[in-house]
Amino acid sequence: MALDKEIFKEELKQRLRENYAMELEDASEQEIFYTLGALVKARYSDAWRDTWKYYVDKNKKQVYYFSIEFLPGRMLKSNLLNLGILDTAREALTDLGIHLDDLAEVEKDMALGNGGLGRLASCFMDSIASGGFPGNGNGIRYDYGLFKQRFVDGYQVELPDEWLQSGNIWEVRRESKAVDVRVGGHVYLAETNDGKLKPVYENERVLRAVPYDTGMVGYENNVVNTLRLWAVEIPDSEEDKYQSIQGRRELEDLTAVLYPDDSNEQGRLIRLTQEYFFVSAGIQSIIRHYKKWFQKPISKLSEYVSIHINDTHPALCVPEMMRILIDEEELSWEQAWDITVKVMSYTNHTIMAEALEKWSIDLMQRTLPRMYQIMEEIDARYVQTMQELHPHDLVERTRIIRNGQVHMAHLSIIGSHSTNGVAKLHSDLLKSVVLHDFYIIYPDRFNNKTNGIAQRRWSQIVNEPMSNVLDETIGKTWRQDSGDLKLLRNYQSDQAVLEKLAEAKKINKQKLADYILGTTDIEVSADAIFDVQIKRLHAYKRQLLNLLHIIKLYQDLKENPSLEMQKRVFIFGAKAAPSYHYAKVIIKCINETANLINNDPDIKDRIKIVFLPNYNVSLAEKIIPAADVSEQISLASKEASGTSNMKLMLNGAITLATLDGANVEIRDAVGDDNIYIFGLTEKEVYEYYENQEYSAQRLYDENAVIRRVLNAFIDGTIPNIVYEGREIFDSLIKYNDEYFLLRDFDSYVEAQEEIDKAYGDQTFWQKMSLINIANAGRFSSDETVSRYAEDIWKIESKDSFVTEKG
Numbered sequence: 121m122a123l124d125k126e127i128f129k130e131e132l133k134q135r136l137r138e139n140y141a142m143e144l145e146d147a148s149e150q151e152i153f154y155t156l157g158a159l160v161k162a163r164y165s166d167a168w169r170d171t172w173k174y175y176v177d178k179n180k181k182q183v184y185y186f187s188i189e190f191l192p193g194r195m196l197k198s199n200l201l202n203l204g205i206l207d208t209a210r211e212a213l214t215d216l217g218i219h220l221d222d223l224a225e226v227e228k229d230m231a232l233g234n235g236g237l238g239r240l241a242s243c244f245m246d247s248i249a250s251g252g253f254p255g256n257g258n259g260i261r262y263d264y265g266l267f268k269q270r271f272v273d274g275y276q277v278e279l280p281d282e283w284l285q286s287g288n289i290w291e292v293r294r295e296s297k298a299v300d301v302r303v304g305g306h307v308y309l310a311e312t313n314d315g316k317l318k319p320v321y322e323n324e325r326v327l328r329a330v331p332y333d334t335g336m337v338g339y340e341n342n343v344v345n346t347l348r349l350w351a352v353e354i355p356d357s358e359e360d361k362y363q364s365i366q367g368r369r370e371l372e373d374l375t376a377v378l379y380p381d382d383s384n385e386q387g388r389l390i391r392l393t394q395e396y397f398f399v400s401a402g403i404q405s406i407i408r409h410y411k412k413w414f415q416k417p418i419s420k421l422s423e424y425v426s427i428h429i430n431d432t433h434p435a436l437c438v439p440e441m442m443r444i445l446i447d448e449e450e451l452s453w454e455q456a457w458d459i460t461v462k463v464m465s466y467t468n469h470t471i472m473a474e475a476l477e478k479w480s481i482d483l484m485q486r487t488l489p490r491m492y493q494i495m496e497e498i499d500a501r502y503v504q505t506m507q508e509l510h511p512h513d514l515v516e517r518t519r520i521i522r523n524g525q526v527h528m529a530h531l532s533i534i535g536s537h538s539t540n541g542v543a544k545l546h547s548d549l550l551k552s553v554v555l556h557d558f559y560i561i562y563p564d565r566f567n568n569k570t571n572g573i574a575q576r577r578w579s580q581i582v583n584e585p586m587s588n589v590l591d592e593t594i595g596k597t598w599r600q601d602s603g604d605l606k607l608l609r610n611y612q613s614d615q616a617v618l619e620k621l622a623e624a625k626k627i628n629k630q631k632l633a634d635y636i637l638g639t640t641d642i643e644v645s646a647d648a649i650f651d652v653q654i655k656r657l658h659a660y661k662r663q664l665l666n667l668l669h670i671i672k673l674y675q676d677l678k679e680n681p682s683l684e685m686q687k688r689v690f691i692f693g694a695k696a697a698p699s700y701h702y703a704k705v706i707i708k709c710i711n712e713t714a715n716l717i718n719n720d721p722d723i724k725d726r727i728k729i730v731f732l733p734n735y736n737v738s739l740a741e742k743i744i745p746a747a748d749v750s751e752q753i754s755l756a757s758k759e760a761s762g763t764s765n766m767k768l769m770l771n772g773a774i775t776l777a778t779l780d781g782a783n784v785e786i787r788d789a790v791g792d793d794n795i796y797i798f799g800l801t802e803k804e805v806y807e808y809y810e811n812q813e814y815s816a817q818r819l820y821d822e823n824a825v826i827r828r829v830l831n832a833f834i835d836g837t838i839p840n841i842v843y844e845g846r847e848i849f850d851s852l853i854k855y856n857d858e859y860f861l862l863r864d865f866d867s868y869v870e871a872q873e874e875i876d877k878a879y880g881d882q883t884f885w886q887k888m889s890l891i892n893i894a895n896a897g898r899f900s901s902d903e904t905v906s907r908y909a910e911d912i913w914k915i916e917s918k919d920s921f922v923t924e925k926g
């Protein structure tokens with residue numbers, strides 16, 4: 121339904137009067153934002169109910185995407201866009217003297233995730249709804265999102281993210297749908313009167329899980345799915361057990377904070393309870409919904425329900441489903457197992473050993489005794505079945521319970537019918553190396569689903585200047601179907617189009633330059649190359665390699681002031697896990713090098729370093745449209761996919777990359793001439809692991825450039841990093857450079873020099889940029905979720921259905 125601008129304006133004023141007893145002229149931005157949000161929510165509430173009703177009436181199979189993280193960022197503009205009313209709303213607000221973009225800044229980022237994994241889950245939510253697929257999210261409503269980052273003296277300081285302080289306009293609390301979750305205590309099996317074995321619980325704690333639902337609005341298709349996030353409360357029946365403030369606190373803290381560790385498991389008690397809490401609540405509510413509305417026998421569950429385990433954090437879905445089917449629905453083990461495996465599917469997100477989730481048997485038993493009993497049984501039956509088919513040691517290596525630990529990836533693979541990696545290279549490595557044992561046992565379960573991004577958000581919402589050029593050049597169909605971006609290929613030699621795209625980029629760069637000045641006091645020129653590395657701070661992502669190159673440039677310029685090179689602004693955005701010491705040391709070193717270079721009168725504005733604090737979705741939205749160079753420089757084999765590489769490409773940045781994760785597929789999409797590839801291949805990395813011949817010391821001794829750069833960390837060249845500089849130096853030399861930075865250094869420098877040259881030829885550069893945009897369509901999460909829907913979830917799209925009210 122088209123939005124009538126005049127009615128919209130009246131409605132906004134009317135609601136403001138009702139809610140705040142206020143006229144528009146007197147209202148704060150905050151008040152107008154909340155009023156507008158309520159108005160938008162009201163606009164999709166009928167479609168939300170109708171979508172739900174449609175799935176129920178037609179008995180549609182639904183997928184439930186279980187993820188311990190979701191990272192939607194701000195939702196105002198994407199809801200307006202998907203409802204098809206963004207332009208009209210913008211005009212209406214302009215009439216009233218309000219800038220939509222300013223208003224949108226009022227919204228707090230919903231930051232219930234660490235990085236790529238959570239952002240992917242949110243891109244999927246958008247694409248599942250936009251594709252008209254019956255699918256819902258299931259996660260945790262943390263009171264505090266990922267910490268806010270500040271820099272004090274160059275060090276990272278973490279502050280709490282109180283995102284709920286002024287309320288959350290998009291969520292609906294559904295107390296009537298609360299469920300109880302039992303943890304702790306003891307469980308034993310006792311015989312009932314009819315001779316069955318039933319678990320008896322003793323001294324367990326009962327937690328009340330209350331769902332908060334958020335509408336996931338599809339793009340102009342009247343579909344609104346549900347993201348259900350669970351919060352913990354004390355059930356009435358347990359009130360007297362929680363007399364002490366401390367006891368209450370402990371319980372209420374369960375869903376208070378998101379664990380801020382990325383790609384690194386800490387194995388803490390409260391985390392395990394968090395995992396079980398949202399898994400158990402989610403599965404209970406799915407079963408309840410199925411029985412109440414579908415009215416089919418429980419034995420047919422897998423025909424109507426698919427559950428996706430996003431990384432291993434929700435792996436307890438497997439034993440929890442078994443528990444409900446056996447203990448509550450009274451199915452046989454065999455029947456329950458058959459259903460569970462058919463319902464579950466799993467995505468692996470990592471190949472790094474330290475990120476593979478394991479729990480000690482002892483902790484598991486104490487925290488979740490019934491889960492542990494069921495997992496023991498799954499494990500025992502697994503061994504029994506497989507030992508007849510496979511060698512003993514292979515079966516032993518793949519057990520769920522092994523060496524005193526419960527292996528969550530093993531549980532996820534054994535308990536599901538599909539295991540997928542997130543880029544071609546990653547999925548191949550799973551089969552050939554990381555999960556090779558499982559590939560021998562279950563070859564048919566393994567498949568690839570290359571990640572994607574919500575392209576409407578990462579183009580239409582964040583980059584209006586570019587979007588307008590696209591409209592003028594190739595028409596508007598790309599807004600619905602990003603595959604149509606390829607129409608742009610016809611214009612790669614059209615000077616007028618290249619210039620218009622360059623102008624759009626310039627506008628975005630100037631806007632970012634203004635933001636940089638406002639937040640950091642650093643002045644940067646929009647004529648410089650904007651060279652961007654934005655992602656979590658992690659040793660394997662090699663922000664340090666980027667820094668080594670910058671230091672080399674600095675030393676070159678100091679030595680030879682007349683050196684010819686393009687002006688460059690190196691832009692970083694990255695949070696380090698609070699407990700990740702080495703990552704924090706790198707942050708400090710980048711910040712101190714920035715101080716040194718930005719304030720050196722010899723350098724002027726030839727190179728600048730800008731480390732923008734508090735990297736999150738909203739900051740990404742500011743940086744990405746302004747980027748010229750996209751740094752994707754992880755050590756080959758370490759980044760499962762990456763998605764910022766896709767966002768940057770879509771916005772016309774040129775990728776500078778190792779052949780890692782989805783970078784390989786980006787190269788295939790744009791061709792070797794439109795990307796800068798450097799460094800070891802994944803095969804060469806594995807060869808080094810095998811022959812153990814890598815020597816960083818030798819590279820240091822033999823390579824004068826490397827020596828001079830590394831010495832800058834310990835000889836006072838970079839001030840204020842006495843301890844940090846030594847730590848960096850030692851990590852590279854004494855501890856032999858775990859991520860082969862020094863090995864890749866020369867080829868990285870070479871690629872950077874080529875980029876410098878290429879940028880000098882603006883037409884050449886603009887053409888590369890256009891080719892990147894034109895070939896970004898294949899990395900749409902619309903495409904990715906269609907593949908999941910077809911191959912794994914077996915759900916159907918309802919292309920578009922019109923609600924009664926229209």
Ligand SMILES: *Cc1c(COP(=O)(O)O)cnc(C)c1O
Pocket residue numbers: 234235236237239654655656735736737740761762763764765767
């Ligand atoms: C896309 C995105 C990521 C993932 O970045 P990678 O470079 O793929 O690791 C992390 N954080 C935020 C806020 C993002 O938007």
